[in-house]
Amino acid sequence: MVCALGAAVCFGTATVLQAVAARQAGPGGGGEAALLLRALRQWRYLAGLALDGLGFLFQIAALRSLPIYAVGAALAASLAVTAVVAARLLRVRLSGTEWGAVGVVCAGLAMLGLASGPEGGRAGSDALRWVMLAVAAGLLLLGFAGGRLSGRSRGLVLGLGAGCGFGVVEVSVRLIDSLAPGTLLANPAAYALVIGGGAAFMLLTSAVQRGSVTTATAGMVIGETIGPAAIGVVWLGDRTREGMAWLAVLGFLVAVAGALALARFGEAPDQEEAAAEGAGTG
Known part of the structure; x- marks a missing residue:
């Protein structure tokens, strides 16, 4: 759980940095991949990526000892970190x-934390590994087509897609049972992890650059918690401590509900405000 909370701190801080950088990247041609490339020129986005990388290492460590539902709720709680960081750095x-x-x-x-048992003992089937890869590929296609979406549903669709991509990463970590090069290259879950993570970043960058970021963030929280938690319980054997399933369900719902209430802190200030804050903080 310490690793899961460490990941939440990293991801929550990265959200603030990346949201500001995505807005400063501004509109332009070339689609969603070009938007991501423009964002990569911003130092805040690169700093956010570094924190994301550190958070990912913490996430892997947590998923090796905790059920997916516990780790997913902790990652959704990164919005609480985002809110606190936004209050400090952006004076929100x-x-x-x-x-x-x-x-x-x-x-x-x-x-x-009180109710969670150890991670499930089931290895996961080959069919589940291929399903994760197919979902990751579909999300990557959605990422490339995201610029064509319009209307009020755009933020929700892109945010939900990003959340599903992060969910694919969570499940795929559990489906990788060996890091031996030959075994790893033959495991569809390894490719699902890389493709799902890349698609998630592309979709999230597009979501925070324009449209309703609050709606997108709420969709992301839903996508990265509910589905992966269900997969962990049904297919990977995640369980709670004896007689404490009710507390785990209640804690999961409470944590996710609190995160959704803080969804607006995925929102970045406009470019003028961001520039003023940057000048003020040096």
């Missing part, structure tokens, strides 16, 4: 209700 004011939501997230994670 949190209301009393929002501070209460941060407390709710922490309470939910505490309940999950």
